[in-house]
Amino acid sequence: MLEISNPQISDSTNNEYLEKTSGNKKKYRIIIVVILLTIGIIFGIKHIIHASLYQSTDNAFIDGHIIQISPKVSGNIARIYVNDNQKVKKGDLLLEIDDRDYQVKVDQARAALAAAISNKKGARINVKLTDITSSANVKQASADVDFSRSSVQAAQEQ
Helix, strand or coil, X not given: CCCCCCXXXXXXXXXXXXXXXXXXXXXXXXXXXXXXXXXXXHHHHHHHHHHHHCCCCCCCCCCCCCCCCCCCCCCCEEEECCCCCCCCXXXXXXXXXXXXXXXXXXHHHHHHHHHHHHHHHHHHHHHXXXXXXXXXXXXXXXXXXXXXXXXXXXXXXX
């Protein structure tokens, strides 16, 4: 077995190889650092843009225009025509109140009106009957008075 070794060739080749690999390592490190910096800059810009457009807080107060509304009549709500935070104008229909309770009251009032009209008709009939009866009673009383006068006259003549 014969070994031939040339220390100059192997050392120089080895040094070149080490220089190339260390140069490649430096290039890879620089590329990785550039990539990481680019990613950091991208996320930083996104964060700055987001922070400038949106407010974030745990405890904040805002100034708002709150206008109280109230119905002319009370009742249960049957239907709502607006959504939360929707802008409305004067005259817009906001909600509908359930009218069943009021319809029952209207029906009761109509029934009471019909009963009152019926009572009125009955009272008119009673007035006519009373008028006829009292007229007959007046005639009867007048006849009784005439009879009593004639009886008194007859008694005086005797």
